[in-house]
Each structure stands twice: as structure tokens, then as C-alpha cells.
Amino acid sequence: MMRAGLTFLLMTFAGVALGQDNCLDCHRELEDPAALAMSEDVHAQASVSCADCHGGDRTIETEGDYQLAMDPNKGFIGVPDPGDIPQLCGRCHSDASYMHRFDPNLSVDQVAQYWTSVHGQRLREGATDVAQCASCHHAHGIVSAKDPRSPVYPTRIPETCGACHADPEHMAAYGIPTDQLSEYRAGVHGRALFDRGDLGAPTCNSCHGNHGAAPPGVTSVSLVCGTCHGVQKELFAASPHQEAFDAIDEPECESCHGNHNIEAPTDDFVGVGDEAICMTCHGEGEPAYGVAATVHEEISNLKGAMAAAREVVDRAARAGMEVSEADLGLIDANQTLVESRNLVHAFAVEPLREKVEEGLALATTAREMGVAALAEVDYRRKGLALSVFFILLLAVGLYLKIRQIEERE
Amino acid sequence: MLSSLGERVFHWLDERLDLQPIQRFVREKSVPSHRYSWCYFFGGATLFFFMIQVATGVLLLLYYKPTAEAAFESVRFIMTEVSFGWLIRSLHSWSANLMVLAAFLHMATVFFMRAYRKPRELTWYTGATLLLLAMGFGFSGYLLPWNELAFFATRVGTDMAGKVPLVGRFLLEFLRGGEDVTGATLTRFFGFHVAVLPMMATALILFHLLAIQRQGMSVPLSQKEASTTNAGMPFFPNYFLRELMGWAIALAILAALASLFPWELGEEADAFAPAPAGIKPEWYFVFMFQTLKLLPATVAGVEGELVGLLAFGLAGLAWFFVPVLDIRSSREEPSRWLTLMGVAALLFIAIMTLLGYVMP
Amino acid sequence: MSASWRIGRRSFVDLLLGGGVIGSVVSFLYPVLKFVMPPAVAEAMDQSVVAGKVGELPPNSGKIFKFGRRPGLLISTPSGELRAYDGICTHLNCTVQYRSDFGHIWCACHNGHYDTSGKNISGPPPRPLERYTVSIRGDDIVVSRNS
Secondary structure, rough: HHHHHHHHHHHHHHHHHOOOOOHHHHHHHHOHHHHHHHHHHHHHHOOHHHHHHHHHOOOOOOOHHHHHHHHHOOOOOOOOOOHHHHHHHHHHHOOOHHHHHHHHOOOHHHHHHHOOHHHHHHHOOOOOOOOHHHHEEEEEEEOOOOOOOOOOOOOHHHHHHHHHHOOOHEEEEHHHOHHHHHHHHHHHHHHHHHHHOOOOOOHHHHHHHHHHHOOOOOOHHHHHHHHHHHOOOOHEEEEEHHHHHHHOOHHHHHEEEEOOOOOOOOOHHHOOOOOHHHHOOOOOOEEEHHHHHHHHHHHHHHHHHHHHHHHHHHHHHHHOOOOOHHHHHHHHHHHHHHHHHHHHHOOOOHHHHHHHHHHHHHHHHHHHHHHHHHHHHHHHOOOOOOOOHHHHHHHHHHHHHHHHHHOOO | OOHHHHHHHHHHHHHHHHHHHHHHHHOOOOOOOOOOHHHHHHHHHHHHHHHHHHHHHHHHOOOOOOOOHHHHHHHHHHHHHHOOHHHHHHHHHHHHHHHHHHHHHHHHHHHHOOOOOOOOHHHHHHHHHHHHHHHHHHHHHHHHOOOOHHHHHHHHHHHHHOOOOOHHHHHHHHHHOOOOOOOOHHHHHHHHHHHHHHHHHHHHHHHEEEEHHHHOOOOOOHHHHHOOOOOOOOOOHHHHHHHHHHHHHHHHHHHHHHHHHHOOOOOOOOOOOOOOOOOOHHHHHHHHHHHHOOOOEEEOEEEEEEEEHHHHHHHHHHHHHHHHOOOHHHHHOOHHHHHHHHHHHHHHHHHHHHHHHHOO | HHHHOHHHHOHHHHHHHHHHHHHHHHHHHHHHHOOOOOOOOOOOOOOEEEEEOOOOOOOOOEEEOOOOOOOEEEEEEEOOOOOEEOEEEEEEEEEEEEOOOOEEEOOOOOOOOEOOOOOOOEEOOOOOOOOEEEEOOOOOOEEOOOO
């Protein structure tokens, strides 16, 4: 009797001291999926109890007394209303000194940002089908955003956003297109993220924000693109297009490159041909037409020179000649080609022409080295052919010797 | 001046080794003189090309590295950095082909002249084995630069070996040093090429040459009358000078080919790249390769390729044992039908080789 | 020796033959002798090269060197440690350089940054630079790569 009482006291004391979560225990036994998911949950690991969000009394342990545990007088709210969730999460997650105990690195402005977002605004207006914290982070089994299992890990963000934004039925009331996810998948950023696992590639939140998610304004798209594509941004800003686009309120990068399905640019994007984007706005006779044509021609010339040099050098290499200097020259030439393509964004002939001239010189030198190597192959052949002559002379000498000997006999 | 030096050296050696019997032999050695005496050159030409192979091969050994990682680069190094490396390499590659050609022509003339008949059967057997060894030299050596063409040609060739019934699997794994063509295959082929095959070839060549010295040159049946009326040509200096002249011309042909068609380095082998189009084995295997390609998928219920391999196997055995099968020549009697069969075989080989290059 | 073998007076044929034989022997021996003497660079340049001399690079600097058919980058970190990397950017194959003002590696084409461990830290490069092994052999800085 004494023993049982002591054990009970110890357990209760331990339970209170260690934050024993009877809600979780009971619901686990009931095989509640939400409870089962909590084994990998960051909140559970920080000893945050079910009751800390759902309210109620977590100390009640007797099985039949669940009404005592799930008592509204003790704060039990059951499944929270979607409209209440941001505040619920924000109770802890917006409290800097509180969060400091658990993860000093974590920011505490998510809820504030959320209210600025389109999702937040709609939620305030009473919409129940917009995203709130639980929509993206889920509620149970939450793991850090740096964990690949999290729905907000970079490679999973497109599908998380797409759960609503790619569903035509869901989005019908809002009149927004639902093709962004499929477009993104087909574009360079989607392919970089999904096919090559490049976590540096932007996902939905990189351009739209995550907590403060909103479609970027016309000017801000290019500012956002410019955070990674800085070289092109700088060139563009100094080019005639900057002022022109600002005047007609055109989004800068997006006008030529798209937003979600950003195609891999080809050299035919610039020029006067069928695929040239320049021709969308500019027509024949304008000065811009000449610039576009010249830029295209310059780059084509460089590519042609490099290809010709490559062909000669490869032939020499296959024949077994030493061509590493030529290879290095072509690597440098390739660099000028990459830089020339950057300079397209200056939308002027001059700086680009200079760079192309640099590249042409390098390609020409490489080609000359290849030609010299092939000439050496030829020279060796001729040398060997000469030796054939001398060997035949020896054969003739032998023949004459034989005749001489046999005539004597 | 030179000859008196030579005489002094000869005398010094003679005092110690008693060279008189050899001297007598050389002085008395004669070569039969008849209408087909020119055929006698092909054996010497084969030996000449073999000696060039040994010499250039040893030189290449000084720089070649027999591992998958280093092989291609070492050959590139030989061709680009080593003085006259390109020359030694081109000579080695071309002389290999010429050696096989000369061996084949030698075999053909021996066949048509029935030189294999009694008492020269052993010379034929060693010679036939040497021809097979020469083809083995070619097959193993071809892989050593570890370039694309060689890699895939080896794969195809060893695949064929794997199709031989019963022993195919063992043969394939023995050749490849594993299931697939890898660096292990290269190391193994290198061992075959520079140690195993040279040892066997040297022993067989020595026997082959000794047997010829012992037995003298064979005379074709049709010329037996003609050759008994003259004493033949003295080997020294008459035939020897002619042989040297022949070798000089052979060397000229070798140099001409090496200069007109210098041997390429190619591109480094990449096991994971798809096989380039038009992979073919070396020319001396093409006739077999083409025949197998042309055979239908099944012949009388048996897999076509198997039938082809069996046919070649049987033909090969018949060819090898022709001294036994050609009973008539052992009786010193001519046999027209054997000549016709030989001509037919040559035509078959020639046509199949041609088709192998002409057909897609 | 038999009479036909003894060379009596010098005939044109003998001269031709003698000259031909000597010429042939020399023209065979000369390439062979040159062949067996090793070239200036004793080994294929593919696996290791001398990238510089000890003391050539002050701390917080770098240089491009030739490594077979590709450029390599040899750097001396701000703390003076020597490191070497493949000099080709993992983004679009431009040649990277060391920027003393950044104290790390940079690519001019699209503003890609790599730290002094070769890891891509900013900009478009998707992968780090391949790292090579640096060893000191006497006065030489030797850079080698394992295939």
C-alpha cells in the first residue's frame, strides 16, 4: 500500500515535472493519425504538449475521464478554426524571448508578414479556403524547413503551393490561372530544382515570398531576378530598355524571358529572325532593328569561328598531335562567348562587338595552332615518303650487286 | 679492311666454338630454282616483319602504361612528346598488319605448293599455329591504346568467343578477365601480347626455322623434274642478297603505308558511351564477322551464329590437318580438287572481306 | 670464303651498296636512340604538374596554371595555405579567378562565388570546384589529381 502510494506520487510528480502528455499517450493508443505523427514532430521534441495548442488538461490520465481532459472550461478548443490559426501559432512564434529558448535562430515575424500577404488579407475577410500556417506546415509531424521531409523544403514547395494553386476547382472563385506549377516545372528553374537537385534554384517562395506571399509588382520582378542574375540586371539598368520599359510599365526580365516557364534562352532570341523576341516590339527600319541584327550576327560569327577552330583542333588531336594550348585558347574563347551573351542585355552594339573581337582572336589563334599541328602531320608523312625513296635505292643497290656477282659466275 | 676484321672475328670464335660445321652448311646450302621460287620469299618476309614488331614493341614498352586510366594517355604521350614516338608507333601498327598479310600469303603459297607433305608436316603444324598466334597478337595488341574503336571491337570479338558451344562462357571470361571488357581485360591482353604470345611464338619460330634448315626447301610436285636438272641457287650470297632486297622492298612498303596512312590516336574509350556506328574488327577477322552477320537467325532450327561458328571450326580443323587429309600428296601425287577447294576458300575470304567493308 | 664473295676493287655498285647500308643503319639508329632518351617532361601531364614555385604566391592571392587540357587555379588563402582547384566554373565553363578583395574565388561571367574550400556559396554555380592535391617537392608546388 505504501509502495503503491509512493509510486503514484512519484509518477505524478515526475509527470508534472517532465511535462507528461497524457493527451498524446491516450490518442496514440487510439491510433489517432495526428498523435502517431507526433513522434517526428519538432514541437513534441521540445516537449510542447497537445494541450498547449488545443487547450484542455494534459494531466488527466485515467482513460475514461477524457471529458475532464477535453474540458472547454480548461481551455479546450478542439480542432482550431482556420481563421484563428495564425494567432494560435503566433502566440509562441511571434514572441522573440519565448522562441529564444528553443531556437534563437528562428525569425519571429512570420505572422506579421502573413497579414500583409494575399492569403492573410483574404483570411481576415473570412475566407476559409486560403492558406494559413497549417496548410503549408501541416499541424502534426512538423519538421524543420531544412529537413527534406518537410512540405516547405525547397524541392517540395512547388507541390505544396500547387496543392491549391494548381487545382482549378479550388481556385475557381479567385479567377487566378492554375498553370503556374506545370509552367514552372517545364522552365529552367524547375528543371534545375527537380532534375539536377540544385537547391540554389528559385522556387515559388523565392520570388513570391513565403509568409508574405504576394505576386510581385511589375518593377520588383526584375529586382528579384537581379538578386541572382546581377550581371544582366546591371547591364539592363544602364541600357535604353530600362527607361523605355519603365515608361510603358512593362515588367523587365519577364517581358522576354517569361515568369514561370522561363525557357532556356537561345541565341535566336535576339535578332531579326522568326524566333527573335526583339521583333515583338521593333520593326524593320527602326534603329533597334539594325542593332538586333548586328548583335545576332556578331554572336553567330563568334560561334562559327569557335566551331571551325574546334573541328581543326579535334582532327589534330585524333591524329595524335599535342593540342592542349589550343584547347586552353578555346576555353578562353568560350568565356568571351558567355560574356557576349551577357552583353546582349546592354542592347547596344559596341561593348558586345569588343568582346566578340576578343573571342574571334582567341578562336583564330586556336585554329592556327590546329592547322600547324596538321601541317606537322603532313611534314612527317613527307619525311617518311622520302625515306621510302632511299630504301628503294638500297633495294636497287642490292639488285645491282646480285647482277654483278652472278655475271661474274 | 672490313672483311679482314670479319675474318679475324670469325677465326677467334672458330677457335673456341668450332664453327666449321656451320660454315660448311652455309656454304653448301642451296635454294631450289624453279618457276615458283619467288614464293619462297614470303616466309622470310613474315620473319622480317616479326623482327620489326619485336624491336618497335620493345621500344614502345619503355613508355606504355597498361592500365585503363593511363593507357590512352601514355600512347598520346608517345605520339606527341617522345622523339620519333609517332614513327615507332605507326611502324608497329602497320608492320603488324603486314606481318599477318605476309603470314597468310606464305601459308597460301605453302598450301598450293603442297610443301606440307611428308616429311614437312611438323613445319606446317607449327606454321599454322604461328598464323593463329599472329592473329592473337593482332587482337590483343589492338586493345592496348584503349581508344573507342579498340574497346568496342574487343567487346564484339570476345562476344563472338562467348558463343562457342560448351566452352564459350569460360573462354569469354578467360579473355576478358571478367564479365565485361574492363581495365582487367587490358592488363590481361597486355600480358598475352608482351609475354605469353612472344614466348610461344619464339619457341615455334625456332622449331620452324630449324626444321627448314634440316629438311631444306620443298619443291612443288609439278616442278620436281625442272629442279633436278639444276643445282639450285647458293643461299650465300645469291639467295641471301635477293632476300635482303625483298626485305628492303618490304620495308619500303611499310614506310610508304606509315606515311600515306599514319595511324590515328582516336578518342579515349568510354565504357558508358554508346557504341559508335560501324564497329568492325581488324581486317583479318572481317570475313568471319561478315559471314556471321549474313547468316539468317536460324538455320534448320539451330541458331544461325552457332552454325557459322561450327562451320568455321570444322573448316579450321580441316585446314590445320590438311597434311593428314591430303593423302594424295603424301604419295607425291597431285590433287586438282584440293587446289580448287583452296581457290574457293580464298575467293570466299576475299569476297567476304570486301563485303564487310562495302556493306553498311 | 668463295671468290665471288671477296670484294676486290671498289666498284660503283659496292659504293652504292655500302652507302645505302650505312645510310639505312644510321637512319634507323638515329630515331631509335632519340626515342629511348626520355623527353623533357618525363611523364604524361595528365595527372600532375608543377603549378608554381614555393614563395611565388603571397597570402590572399591566386594564379591560373595549365593542367593538361584545362586551366587550374592555385590559391594561397589569407592564412597562407596553398590549395588548388579545377579552374573551370561549374556553371557555364568560364575560367574562375581569385579575388583578393573578396578573399575567395569568383567567376566573372555571372558573379558566381566560391569559398576558399571550393564550395559554391553564391550565384549560379550548382556544384563546388573539383579540388586537387597540393604537395611541395623541393622548390616546386606540385598539383595532382586522381582520375
